[in-house]
Amino acid sequence: MPDRKGIYRKKRLDRGIKARADTIYLIASWREIFYLLLPRAFPVGFLLILPAVLHGYWQKVLVFACVYGLLALSWDLLASCGLFSLGQALFFGAGAYLAGGLNYYLHLPPLVTVPAATVGGGLLCAGLLAPVIRLRGVYFAMVTLMFPLLLMRGIETTGVLGGTHGLSALSPFPGETLTAYLAVLAFLACLFLFRRLINSDYGLVLMAIRDDDRAVMSGGINIYWRKTQALFLAGSVGAFAGALMTHHFQFLGMSAFALDYSILPVAAVALGGQGSFAGAALGSMILVPLSESLRALGGLRIALYCIILMVSIVALPEGLFHYLERKYHQFETRAEVE
Amino acid sequence: MIPTLLVYGLVNSVILALYALGFSLTYGISGLANFAHGALYILSGFAAWNLIHHMGIPLLPAALLSVALTGMLGFVFYWVLLLRIRGIALAELVVTFSAGVAILEILTWQGFYGIRYSLPVFLRGGIEVGGVAVDYQRLLVLGTGVVLVILLWLFVHHTRIGLAFRAMAQNERTALSVGIESDWVGSLSLAMGAALAAVAALVVLPLGVMESTIGYEVLIYALAVAIVGGLESTVGMILGSFLIGFGQVAAARFIGAKWMVIVPLAAIVVVLAVRPSGILGRFKELEERV
Amino acid sequence: MSKASETILAVERVRKRFGGILAVFDVSFELKAGEFLGIIGPNGSGKTTLVNLITGFVKPDGGRVFFKGRDITSFMPYRIADMGIARTFQMVRLFYNLPAYKNIIIPLCSSRVRRLGAGRYGEKDDMAVDLLDDMGFERDSYVPYKTAGSLPHGYLKRLDLARAMALRPEVLILDELFSGMSLSEVASTLPLIEKFHEEGLSIIMIEHRLKELFRVVDRVLVLNFGRKIADGSPQEVMENEEVRKAYLGIEVEIL
Ligand SMILES: Nc1ncnc2c1ncn2[C@@H]1O[C@H](COP(=O)(O)OP(=O)(O)OP(=O)(O)O)[C@@H](O)[C@H]1O
Numbered sequence: 001m002p003d004r005k006g007i008y009r010k011k012r013l014d015r016g017i018k019a020r021a022d023t024i025y026l027i028a029s030w031r032e033i034f035y036l037l038l039p040r041a042f043p044v045g046f047l048l049i050l051p052a053v054l055h056g057y058w059q060k061v062l063v064f065a066c067v068y069g070l071l072a073l074s075w076d077l078l079a080s081c082g083l084f085s086l087g088q089a090l091f092f093g094a095g096a097y098l099a100g101g102l103n104y105y106l107h108l109p110p111l112v113t114v115p116a117a118t119v120g121g122g123l124l125c126a127g128l129l130a131p132v133i134r135l136r137g138v139y140f141a142m143v144t145l146m147f148p149l150l151l152m153r154g155i156e157t158t159g160v161l162g163g164t165h166g167l168s169a170l171s172p173f174p175g176e177t178l179t180a181y182l183a184v185l186a187f188l189a190c191l192f193l194f195r196r197l198i199n200s201d202y203g204l205v206l207m208a209i210r211d212d213d214r215a216v217m218s219g220g221i222n223i224y225w226r227k228t229q230a231l232f233l234a235g236s237v238g239a240f241a242g243a244l245m246t247h248h249f250q251f252l253g254m255s256a257f258a259l260d261y262s263i264l265p266v267a268a269v270a271l272g273g274q275g276s277f278a279g280a281a282l283g284s285m286i287l288v289p290l291s292e293s294l295r296a297l298g299g300l301r302i303a304l305y306c307i308i309l310m311v312s313i314v315a316l317p318e319g320l321f322h323y324l325e326r327k328y329h330q331f332e333t334r335a336e337v338e
Numbered sequence: 339m340i341p342t343l344l345v346y347g348l349v350n351s352v353i354l355a356l357y358a359l360g361f362s363l364t365y366g367i368s369g370l371a372n373f374a375h376g377a378l379y380i381l382s383g384f385a386a387w388n389l390i391h392h393m394g395i396p397l398l399p400a401a402l403l404s405v406a407l408t409g410m411l412g413f414v415f416y417w418v419l420l421l422r423i424r425g426i427a428l429a430e431l432v433v434t435f436s437a438g439v440a441i442l443e444i445l446t447w448q449g450f451y452g453i454r455y456s457l458p459v460f461l462r463g464g465i466e467v468g469g470v471a472v473d474y475q476r477l478l479v480l481g482t483g484v485v486l487v488i489l490l491w492l493f494v495h496h497t498r499i500g501l502a503f504r505a506m507a508q509n510e511r512t513a514l515s516v517g518i519e520s521d522w523v524g525s526l527s528l529a530m531g532a533a534l535a536a537v538a539a540l541v542v543l544p545l546g547v548m549e550s551t552i553g554y555e556v557l558i559y560a561l562a563v564a565i566v567g568g569l570e571s572t573v574g575m576i577l578g579s580f581l582i583g584f585g586q587v588a589a590a591r592f593i594g595a596k597w598m599v600i601v602p603l604a605a606i607v608v609v610l611a612v613r614p615s616g617i618l619g620r621f622k623e624l625e626e627r628v
Numbered sequence: 629m630s631k632a633s634e635t636i637l638a639v640e641r642v643r644k645r646f647g648g649i650l651a652v653f654d655v656s657f658e659l660k661a662g663e664f665l666g667i668i669g670p671n672g673s674g675k676t677t678l679v680n681l682i683t684g685f686v687k688p689d690g691g692r693v694f695f696k697g698r699d700i701t702s703f704m705p706y707r708i709a710d711m712g713i714a715r716t717f718q719m720v721r722l723f724y725n726l727p728a729y730k731n732i733i734i735p736l737c738s739s740r741v742r743r744l745g746a747g748r749y750g751e752k753d754d755m756a757v758d759l760l761d762d763m764g765f766e767r768d769s770y771v772p773y774k775t776a777g778s779l780p781h782g783y784l785k786r787l788d789l790a791r792a793m794a795l796r797p798e799v800l801i802l803d804e805l806f807s808g809m810s811l812s813e814v815a816s817t818l819p820l821i822e823k824f825h826e827e828g829l830s831i832i833m834i835e836h837r838l839k840e841l842f843r844v845v846d847r848v849l850v851l852n853f854g855r856k857i858a859d860g861s862p863q864e865v866m867e868n869e870e871v872r873k874a875y876l877g878i879e880v881e882i883l
Pocket residue numbers: 625626627628646647649650651669670671672673674675676677678718
């Protein structure tokens with residue numbers, strides 16, 4: 001045996017604050033309040049200030065980040081009940097075309113079209129995909145991947161809803177900063193609500209469906225109805241993002257079904273970590289500005305997302321958020337090996 | 339008119355079946371949905387093009403080499419990327435898909451599109467069948483389709499590896515316990531699926547111009563055929579390709595060429611509404627052991 | 629007890645074939661309300677398949693199942709559970725990475741429990757812990773709060789029972805609940821089941837531990853190679869020649 005003196009190992013210790021139990025918060029000091037509040041309040045406050053201080057191009061980037069963030073949250077909700085979507089563009093496109101169509105053909109103001117597109121898009125997606133949720137395995141991914149790509153081709157060749165040229169001169173939102181605030185608030189609200197939802201009994205059932213649908217069925221729960229509800233929620237969030245973007249650009253085209261909207265949210269979740277929504281949010285806040293600064297790369301950007309996606313799944317499967325969370329809540333010391 | 343419809347419908351259907359064959363094979367054996375299928379398809383076309391134009395290799399050896407290379411790529415792909423995440427459905431899905439998109443986008447970025455890029459046909463000229471002019475390349479497509487299906491059937495039912503494949507498809511755990519290595523079978527199935535994609539590419543691509551976006555198209559059609567026919571059934575897959583293939587030719591003839599894309603979409607919507615598991619797909623839902 | 633004569637569950641000539649195996653063939657029986665029925669049979673005789681056929685997890689090739697006069701043959705499992713037929717699984721199916729009591733929350737979220745006026749917002753956790761306490765998970769210990777995956781097998785079986793009981797069923801089907809339990813666990817669980825029976829629950833119990841089974845059931849049904857070979861009181865069944873043949877070797881222990 002070689003001399004083992006001086007061999008160290010990493011030792012992980014939880015921090016002394018036991019506030020991470022599900023329901024019980026036992027807070028003893030300001031320091032602890034600060035410790036708990038900091039990781040929550042700081043990002044929220046930061047995001048709320050951003051629309052006011054950013055201008056022009058970077059304000060647009062912020063809107064983008066929130067829109068992709070919404071798509072990533074919607075993806076994460078579906079993944080929580082075992083549905084893996086490769087076609088967030090379907091939700092986005094449905095919302096975009098509903099809002100744009102209502103505005104262009106019926107001249108309804110954004111105040112009407114956005115809510116209508118949100119609800120209508122959710123219903124449309126849930127209705128379209130409801131038959132698929134009865135099937136297990138990769139069917140859902142296959143079907144969601146196909147739909148936007150085929151719809152895009154359909155619009156392209158048949159020329160309906162503006163065809164290749166799209167519909168332009170749609171009503172804008174009043175003011176850029178207002179749009180940015182709308183996007184940020186919607187994003188934060190969705191994040192907050194989804195986190196609440198998944199920690200409630202409702203969320204428990206959704207996650208249980210993912211783990212073992214048969215055991216849930218034997219508990220008398222209609223798993224297809226629950227999954228359809230999740231589909232509606234996710235679809236609405238995606239459709240809202242699409243509607244927002246349409247009015248923001250004042251333009252609607254086939255690109256609403258583009259692959260970007262499907263891949264980037266998945267890449268964001270893969271980078272940030274699945275299952276907590278915060279990971280999805282974090283991932284999109286990192287990835288979107290990054291990809292904007294790489295605009296010069298053109299088409300290669302998508303290739304880059306894909307590579308990020310692959311690397312983060314193979315190398316850091318837990319995701320950035322869970323990694324950071326672990327680091328925040330634990331000390332890491334070096335202890336000598338006895 | 340009817341003969342034209344029949345001949346072109348048949349050719350179109352066989353092309354769709356060729357698109358889907360590799361995808362179905364890999365999924366059927368190892369339960370791995372290879373979303374990089376379309377990318378492998380077009381990649382093999384460009385590989386062959388490069389072999390012919392930059393290395394001066396004649397068509398037939400170049401084609402064979404390209405098939406072998408694509409097969410090997412599939413094999414390597416498994417060991418490098420999929421090994422660590424095997425069995426995690428989400429990760430498999432995302433990794434194959436993003437690998438495919440990465441390949442396609444890099445090809446586009448490299449400028450692989452335009453009239454310059456087309457593969458030579460194996461056989462020039464053509465004949466008339468029942469008053470319809472058909473070129474030999476299309477007949478070759480038909481022949482390849484039929485031969486591949488027969489060969490695959492013989493392979494799966496009459497060789498040792500084929501037997502291992504079938505064992506794996508039926509019950510992975512039991513197959514493991516009798517000494518069939520899951521990773522080995524998985525990587526072989528991926529390699530075979532990739533090679534089949536390459537074979538399809540090399541007979542189908544000479545009919546037109548190569549473009550990297552064809553990769554998406556192939557993937558979409560492969561998925562459409564699998565969904566309509568039923569994911570786990572080879573007969574279903576062939577049925578699905580005939581349904582969509584003839585439907586497309588008929589739509590182009592009677593309504594207008596631009597309606598061709600609507601056919602797979604409509605077929606999927608109808609099939610999902612009526613029989614979600616596909617025409618011949620088993621409704622696997624309930625039969626799992628409880 | 630006038631209710632005892634009412635048929636609550638009727639199985640009519642159900643049949644199921646898996647490939648070359650006839651797992652269940654032409655089995656019919658009736659369960660009266662409040663009755664305690666045992667089902668026995670050698671390994672692979674189709675008991676679990678029969679349970680799956682009743683609870684909708686497997687669709688029969690032929691035959692029908694009636695619950696309170698209603699044909700439930702083609703219903704989905706959740707619908708059957710929702711009507712009041714709860715079951716346990718021979719191979720326990722639980723959510724191993726959830727705390728034990730959270731496993732009980734899931735049936736408490738069902739519309740059946742809501743219809744019965746329980747499981748309102750905020751009550752579910754308490755109800756779950758109460759239920760587990762009844763099953764012998766001491767409420768004041770850490771056991772109900774531990775992740776299910778870290779509990780010993782006997783606890784998992786009882787957790788599965790609690791999950792079924794959370795549904796407040798009218799018919800309870802126990803598929804080899806006692807397999808893998810220690811003697812003392814069996815001894816403490818059996819009275820619970822008897823108590824449920826006394827409270828009016830109709831129970832179907834599949835068991836290989838014949839001694840315990842025969843002590844509690846009213847009637848026994850014997851399956852062999854997918855067919856029903858006997859149906860009657862424990863006494864009658866044990867005297868049946870065919871049953872003796874099917875159970876060759878075990879009879880000594882029972883009698
Ligand atoms: N899903 C299935 N697929 C194929 N065969 C099955 C399936 N389920 C059950 N079987 C077969 O049906 C027969 C009856 O099985 P079942 O599980 O009902 O028996 P059992 O009486 O519950 O046995 P045990 O006492 O071992 O639990 C067995 O031969 C089994 O292999």
